[in-house]
Amino acid sequence: MSMEDLVITDNEFLRQFETQINDELACIEYSQQDRKIFLTKLRMPDGTEHRQEDFIVAVLNEIKERNTRVVPTSPEIAGYIRKHRRKYKDLLPVGINI
Template sequence: MMQDVSLQITDNEFHRQFETEIDGEKAKIEYASQERKIFLTKVVMSDELKEKGMMNDFIEQVLAIIEERNVRVVPTSPDIAKFMRSNKLKYKSMLPAGIAL
């Protein structure tokens, strides 16, 4: 599994998705935002990239971007909820009040 891979992530606000290219393939995390919250709704990535462990790197780096913006995260995507649950201590403070993993 790859670790500490630095990805070039773009926030495509028009399409409401974070995008990156890994090994020539496009990966994205779709979102909806409202007030000071961002709802991460879907991870789109090939199974091949997931098997290489790239999904966790991508999610982690997107969460770092969101954290810098001081916005709360509502993980409606099962993949993102699972990632945040397995790293609960690190990401618990990013959840809005009343949302638990």
């Protein structure tokens, strides 16, 4: 299973991005202000941690297409962006360093 297999859904009612992994729901909760989206919490089903990066990348790609800035307050997502700073620096609001 690769990142392309992940279908990301934006559940605006629950304010979370969702995907199915092994028939279980993984989600990244968010809140939105102005042109910024705050990624606040990552929840992965037990045993699917190996897919965590794929899910984060898929959600970041979705946000990039919306031309919106990202403020990662979830430690896992902030850590991922920090590790791949060059690739995602354009997604961060001006003045935000993680």
